[in-house]
Amino acid sequence: EFCIQVINPNTSAAMTQTIADAARAVAAPGTAILASCPTQGVESIEGHFDEAIAAVGVLEQIKQGKAQGAQGHVIACFGDPGLLAARELASGPVVGIAEAAMHVATLVATRFSIVTTLPRTVIIARHLLQQYGFEHHCAALHAIDLPVLALEDGTGFAQGKVRDRCNRAMREDGCGAIVLGCGGMANLAQELTRELGIPVIDGVTAAVKMVESLLGLGLGTSKRGDLAYPNKKPLTGCFAMLS
Ligand SMILES: NC(=O)NC1=NC(=O)NC1=O
Numbered sequence: 236e237f238c239i240q241v242i243n244p245n246t247s248a249a250m251t252q253t254i255a256d257a258a259r260a261v262a263a264p265g266t267a268i269l270a271s272c273p274t275q276g277v278e279s280i281e282g283h284f285d286e287a288i289a290a291v292g293v294l295e296q297i298k299q300g301k302a303q304g305a306q307g308h309v310i311a312c313f314g315d316p317g318l319l320a321a322r323e324l325a326s327g328p329v330v331g332i333a334e335a336a337m338h339v340a341t342l343v344a345t346r347f348s349i350v351t352t353l354p355r356t357v358i359i360a361r362h363l364l365q366q367y368g369f370e371h372h373c374a375a376l377h378a379i380d381l382p383v384l385a386l387e388d389g390t391g392f393a394q395g396k397v398r399d400r401c402n403r404a405m406r407e408d409g410c411g412a413i414v415l416g417c418g419g420m421a422n423l424a425q426e427l428t429r430e431l432g433i434p435v436i437d438g439v440t441a442a443v444k445m446v447e448s449l450l451g452l453g454l455g456t457s458k459r460g461d462l463a464y465p466n467k468k469p470l471t472g473c474f475a476m477l478s
Pocket of ligand 1 (some may be wrong): 351
């Protein structure tokens with residue numbers, strides 16, 4: 236009985252499919268998943284510049300999702316790009332995969348490590364830990380040092396690097412759980428949880444279940460204060476589609 240929009244903020248069709256499949260695999264029987272990505276933007280998000288570009292696409296997708304009946308939204312990129320802006324636009328809940336994975340990890344372990352893609356996205360993940368208040372729960376952050384789209388090249392090489400890095404983190408960090416730091420890793424969590432014997436948490440599936448929970452509690456985004464709908468004003472040029 237719920238309709239949840241899952242937005243891949245990058246324009247990679249392959250990664251959008253990976254994310255959609257993972258979301259649908261955990262969605263409750265009555266939950267419809269609307270998976271989408273921006274029509275224009277950047278094929279992978281690997282830094283602040285990419286995130287600024289992707290955030291506009293996220294807002295466009297939120298607007299379209301609302302029109303299509305989405306009651307809640309997931310931002311399926313580990314930088315949670317455009318999260319607060321999306322919450323201003325949305326009436327339903329909006330959950331980013333980084334915050335979702337971090338929250339879930341704190342419920343099943345006292346310390347979690349993060350395994351993400353590039354060294355520069357480790358720094359961004361550290362910023363998010365501070366922003367969300369999870370710094371003290373995170374034992375360590377690691378990068379497989381491969382670009383985001385290496386996860387979609389079909390060789391399985393990146394997936395192997397994720398597995399090895401998770402294994403090493405579990406042995407070295409004293410962490411009780413591991414957070415996968417990329418939307419494109421969504422299909423690895425179950426297998427790695429079995430293999431490693433500790434919770435390996437993907438943010439796409441965590442966020443879908445969190446949005447289901449929020450909807451089940453009858454909760455949407457607060458529209459009082461800084462998450463109220465944006466003040467009405469003319470939007471020009473390529474931003475007109477957001478008004
Ligand atoms: N840390 C990341 O790998 N972030 C990401 N960039 C993308 O394009 N999708 C992600 O999840």
